[in-house]
Amino acid sequence: MEQNIKCVVIKLHNEQFGIDIHQVRSIERLQSITVLPHTPPYVKGIMNLRGNVIPVIDLRQRLSIESNSYTDQTRLVVVTIKEIDVGLIVDAANEVMDIAGEQIQPTPTITQNKKIDFLYGIAKLENQILILLDVEKLLGNDELIYLEQLKELKENLGVEDE
Template identity: 45%
Template sequence: MAEELKVIVFTLANEEYGIEVDKVRYIERMLPITRVPKTPSFVKGVINLRGVVVPVIDLRGRFGLAETEPTESSRIIIVAANDMEIGFIVDSANDVSDVMSDSIEVPPEVVGGVKAKYLSGVAKLDENRLLILLNLTEVLNRSEIIQLEQFGSES
């Protein structure tokens, strides 16, 4: 029996991506971001969210896509990964979709310019619509998480 998976759908460079709803804490409009020295270029800095310092990364930069200036529809999706909260800058966050587990396939080597290691699968939503599901553990690889955790504990 196929399970139903609820995912938050967001866009990056005109491709649709999904993150499981239970991993998402908040979806925020763009907030002032404080730059942090000596971090990879896709780490944009930190935000103060309800009194908590949250590191923010630009998913376009993380995936090697062309980075763009935030727009009115840009959002920061705050996810919980490995006992910490991290913000992802995305082009827009659209809606919540139900994905049947049997519609998810192993991702090809590269989808929309993004390497397969960052993806947990590709779901067929209908005839013309694919949803790329993120693998959060790879998007934030262990050494980067340690770097971000050290930053978070210094503040």
């Protein structure tokens, strides 16, 4: 890959992932979440973030990574997916890192299938490997339709964005 990127480094279990900073709206402390019935297990519910009702997804569960209880380090990374703000629960969001394009490798061929096409690439850094996520591809079409329905629910409740 040729393009340099700046990414937010997040931690899930013992692994570190990167999300392009252009896909991140904010990083917040975890707040109260309202549970919604009949949602996939990784959809934790919705929350009011400064007047904006957003769906909240546990990224560990979405990526099939061993669950853990939330701590003081747990963060909510707010990203925009198809014009919908979504909160991603992560174990920590510690730093912003510049990654040179020559450090980024495409995902291995064995991982290039529909279930994990949300991997943007793999950054080979001096003392670690950083898995780069493409949040635009993190959710499938059915999930995006569901988020659209949540957005409509928000509008029907008369909740205004800031």
